[in-house]
Amino acid sequence: MKDVNQELLLQLQESGIAVISSTVLDGKFALRAAITNHRSKREDFQVLVDAVVKIGERVRADSQKGNSSKGKEPGMPGSS
Numbered sequence: 817m818k819d820v821n822q823e824l825l826l827q828l829q830e831s832g833i834a835v836i837s838s839t840v841l842d843g844k845f846a847l848r849a850a851i852t853n854h855r856s857k858r859e860d861f862q863v864l865v866d867a868v869v870k871i872g873e874r875v876r877a878d879s880q881k882g883n884s885s886k887g888k889e890p891g892m893p894g895s896s
Contacts, residue, residue, distance in 0.1 A: 817845075818845040819879065821845050821847060827871050828867060828871055836849045847868070
């Protein structure tokens with residue numbers, strides 16, 4: 817699971833949707849979003865959650881298939 821979350825973090829950052837970081841909680845790798853902008857809206861967080869789910873599902877599926885390619889999803893920022 818750590819490898820999936822690390823790849824999810826990298827792809828999310830490269831997509832330009834959000835810049836989140838990581839931390840370790842109780843010895844487990846975790847994604848970390850620091851929210852400090854007073855202008856943030858609920859919709860901003862929904863975009864982040866949707867992107868994490870979408871990218872996470874793809875990364876997990878790729879890892880289960882043993883697919884080592886790390887291509888971007890068509891239509892997402894940073895994809896060709």
